[in-house]
Amino acid sequence: MAQQMSEAEGFEPTAFIRKEEQKDYFDSINVPSIVESLESTEETISGAIKGFDAVVFSAGSGGSTGYDKTIEIDLYGAVKSINAAKTNGIKRFVMVGAAFSDVPAYWSDTMKPYYIAKQLADKELIRSGLDYTILRPVKLTDEDEPGKITIESDPYQLNKEIPRSAVAKTVLTVLPDESSYGKILEMSEGNKEIETAIKEFV
Amino acid sequence: MAQQMSEAEGFEPTAFIRKEEQKDYFDSINVPSIVESLESTEETISGAIKGFDAVVFSAGSGGSTGYDKTIEIDLYGAVKSINAAKTNGIKRFVMVGAAFSDVPAYWSDTMKPYYIAKQLADKELIRSGLDYTILRPVKLTDEDEPGKITIESDPYQLNKEIPRSAVAKTVLTVLPDESSYGKILEMSEGNKEIETAIKEFV
Numbered sequence: 001m002a003q004q005m006s007e008a009e010g011f012e013p014t015a016f017i018r019k020e021e022q023k024d025y026f027d028s029i030n031v032p033s034i035v036e037s038l039e040s041t042e043e044t045i046s047g048a049i050k051g052f053d054a055v056v057f058s059a060g061s062g063g064s065t066g067y068d069k070t071i072e073i074d075l076y077g078a079v080k081s082i083n084a085a086k087t088n089g090i091k092r093f094v095m096v097g098a099a100f101s102d103v104p105a106y107w108s109d110t111m112k113p114y115y116i117a118k119q120l121a122d123k124e125l126i127r128s129g130l131d132y133t134i135l136r137p138v139k140l141t142d143e144d145e146p147g148k149i150t151i152e153s154d155p156y157q158l159n160k161e162i163p164r165s166a167v168a169k170t171v172l173t174v175l176p177d178e179s180s181y182g183k184i185l186e187m188s189e190g191n192k193e194i195e196t197a198i199k200e201f202v
Numbered sequence: 203m204a205q206q207m208s209e210a211e212g213f214e215p216t217a218f219i220r221k222e223e224q225k226d227y228f229d230s231i232n233v234p235s236i237v238e239s240l241e242s243t244e245e246t247i248s249g250a251i252k253g254f255d256a257v258v259f260s261a262g263s264g265g266s267t268g269y270d271k272t273i274e275i276d277l278y279g280a281v282k283s284i285n286a287a288k289t290n291g292i293k294r295f296v297m298v299g300a301a302f303s304d305v306p307a308y309w310s311d312t313m314k315p316y317y318i319a320k321q322l323a324d325k326e327l328i329r330s331g332l333d334y335t336i337l338r339p340v341k342l343t344d345e346d347e348p349g350k351i352t353i354e355s356d357p358y359q360l361n362k363e364i365p366r367s368a369v370a371k372t373v374l375t376v377l378p379d380e381s382s383y384g385k386i387l388e389m390s391e392g393n394k395e396i397e398t399a400i401k402e403f404v
Contacts, residue, residue: 043216071277071315079322086299106245113273120281120322127329 002031002169038077046084054092078121100108133180151201158188203370240279248286256294280323335382352392353403360390
């Protein structure tokens with residue numbers, strides 16, 4: 001996402017990263033980075049994002065960590081970031097959530113804590129008063145090409161996967177688009193160009 | 203709590219319990235019980251509490267279960283119960299939370315998910331528009347006698363423990379007390395009679 005953003009017109013992204021080792025990669029694509037943790041206090045996070053125009057939250061604790069990290073990062077990290085944006089007067093907030101997080105009937109036992117975390121993080125954002133857009137992709141793949149996508153209100157209409165690069169391109173496209181404020185986009189790979197899919201949905 | 207309530211004037215408690223086996227105990231103290239799970243859907247929980255005048259949430263996943271249950275019961279179970287109360291027009295909601303849940307600096311790594319769950323559950327209640335009172339006891343003990351207590355705004359002023367029976371008696375005392383609406387009571391054993399401690403605090 002940082003790479004797409006830095007190559008596009010009109011963005012000056014800074015990556016908020018957790019590990020010092022990740023810095024080299026962002027240096028190599030000429031994207032400034034801040035090493036800080038979502039496990040830090042709200043005050044620390046607030047200091048780290050001070051002065052920016054928008055926040056894109058796409059962090060996740062990952063599938064290999066425990067449920068403690070699900071609540072600490074995916075949920076509480078998001079809550080602190082939303083509060084930090086408010087504190088700093090940063091009005092624009094794009095959240096990368098998860099498809100089906102409003103559909104408990106779809107949740108498996110092992111994924112349930114993750115979906116709850118994502119649902120409650122989204123609710124926090126919706127109630128925040130910020131200019132939000134929530135993207136809810138299905139399972140992410142690592143294909144380089146974004147390809148085409150489908151955006152739906154009903155996640156059961158989606159396909160099973162979506163490339164990370166498609167989500168990144170969607171973030172870039174909605175970020176400056178005021179007509180996407182207050183919208184929730186459940187999304188997967190599909191049959192429409194990204195710009196077209198967004199325009200038709202929002 | 204059910205026992206104290208059923209022995210007191212002016213209450214007709216029903217216990218919301220998870221296991222059929224617990225029913226015998228409540229039968230033995232003449233308290234009706236409903237067997238239902240906080241892992242059920244919001245609609246099911248809503249059906250179970252229909253017609254009551256108040257909800258007291260004192261459930262907890264317990265220390266022996268995993269962090270998945272912390273998020274599913276302590277947090278999401280509470281969120282669903284709060285929403286269910288709103289749906290049913292039940293205005294009065296007393297929450298048994300946890301001392302120090304607003305003080306991240308106090309949290310140990312192992313207890314962190316629990317404190318986050320309790321903090322976010324309380325925030326959900328505060329924003330709900332319900333007539334809430336939040337009790338935040340320190341570590342619970344099983345002494346029969348409630349004894350005396352301390353109620354503070356600053357949990358660092360508290361002692362280390364409190365009998366469950368004291369928390370139960372506090373729930374009973376605040377439940378009909380409108381002056382406790384919108385209040386958060388951090389509490390431990392202490393040097394004041396329960397009624398006095400409440401009256402001086404609220």
